Amino acid sequence: MSDFSNRVARLRKERKLTQQEMAEALKLSRQTVSNWEKGRIEPSIGVISKIASYYGVTIDFLLGHEMYTTQYERKYQQEGFYWGRKINCLAHEVLRLMPPQRPLRLLDVGCGEGQAAVFFARNGYHVTAFDIAESGLEKGRQLAKAAGIHVDFFQCDLLHHELINTYDIIYSTDVLEYVPSRKRENVLRGFRGHTAVGGLNVLDTFVEKSFIKTAPDWEHDKEFYWQTGELFSHYRGNWRIELCEESIFDCDSSGVPHQHCMDMMIARRMV
Ligand SMILES: C[S@@+](CC[C@H](N)C(=O)[O-])C[C@H]1O[C@@H](n2cnc3c(N)ncnc32)[C@H](O)[C@@H]1O
Structure with a gap:
């Protein structure tokens, strides 16, 4: 599936339009819209320009x-702070497993x-840190300034970014559910390949459980459950699993109490 087919489908669903409604607005057949979304055909640049102005986005x-x-x-x-100021327990595990007794890049x-x-x-x-949301980074910069320390914050889309440097620790909490299945191995290959020998990958992600309802603020077109154990399956061979845990916890991020199931993993690169 091309980026175009994914995005045109996402935009339509976000605006709660049917394929028929979108087709009528653009004076096309529903079959054409369906074929775009399935990646079977792509429109001419003239039609792409019409779709872009219809949704108010750029080509x-x-x-x-x-x-x-x-x-x-x-x-x-x-x-x-939307997430409050509490620090994830995995961050404390990093301090325990790899304290900064020498300069460590995270x-x-x-x-x-x-x-x-x-x-x-x-x-x-x-510390280097990135996120797709510039407004979050701005808060981070202010927090760092107030604490009198330096963090290299930059805006970037994880799905379209190739890591350049090597790190002792790659840390990512509550983010991997934004990575669709077909992109997971590529993203995690990037993490593994840019971790120094002896370094850690510290990750967690939401996993699907038939007995837990999907959270009310779940972004259905952007968030994707993982399967139990899937995260660990990307860390074989040269990697030693230091922590591997699955837990169910309560959350009220949308103001509506709900539950999540999460897999947490810390893996160390041995060779
Ligand atoms: C649930 S929040 C977690 C934030 C932080 N890691 C924490 O644990 O508090 C998910 C974060 O992932 C970011 N995100 C989602 N998709 C992303 C992408 N493709 N590239 C970079 N950041 C992304 C969101 O903007 C959001 O800040």
Whole structure:
């Protein structure tokens, strides 16, 4: 499936339109819209331009050359910290397993409002952190400034970014559910390949359970459950699993109490 077919389908679903309604608005047949979304055909540049103005996005966005932001961009623009100031237990595990007794480079992927990134920098790690949501990064920058420490924050889409540097620790919490299945091995290959020998990958993600209802704020076109154990299956051979845990916890991120099931993993690169 091309970026175009994914995005044209996402935009339609986000606006709660049927294929028929979209086709009528663009004076085309429903079959044409269906074929775009299935990746069977792509429209001419003239039609792409019409679709872009219909949805109020750029042609570059439709073709996948611009980032697709998440609901958090808006949430992070509100006052205060959407995720609060509490630090994920995995961050404390990093301190325990790999304390910064020498200069250690840590990458926080999908850092949100930067709480964990600032926590690591305060504890002496050299921290780089990115997220797709610029408003979250801005909060992180302010937090770092107030703490008198430095974090290299930058905006970037995990799905379209090739890592350049090597890190001692790659840390990413509550982000991998934004990676569709077909892109997972590619993203995790990037993490593994850019981790120094002896370094850690510290990750968690939501897994599907038939007895847990999907959260009310789940972004159906952007968030994708993993299967139990799937995360660990990407870390074989040269990797030693230091922590492997599945848990169910309560959450009220949307104001409506619900539950999640999460797999957590810390893997160490041995060779
Ligand atoms: C649930 S929040 C978690 C934030 C932070 N890691 C934490 O644990 O508090 C998910 C974050 O992933 C970011 N995100 C989602 N898709 C992304 C992508 N493709 N590239 C970079 N960041 C992404 C969102 O903007 C959001 O800040």
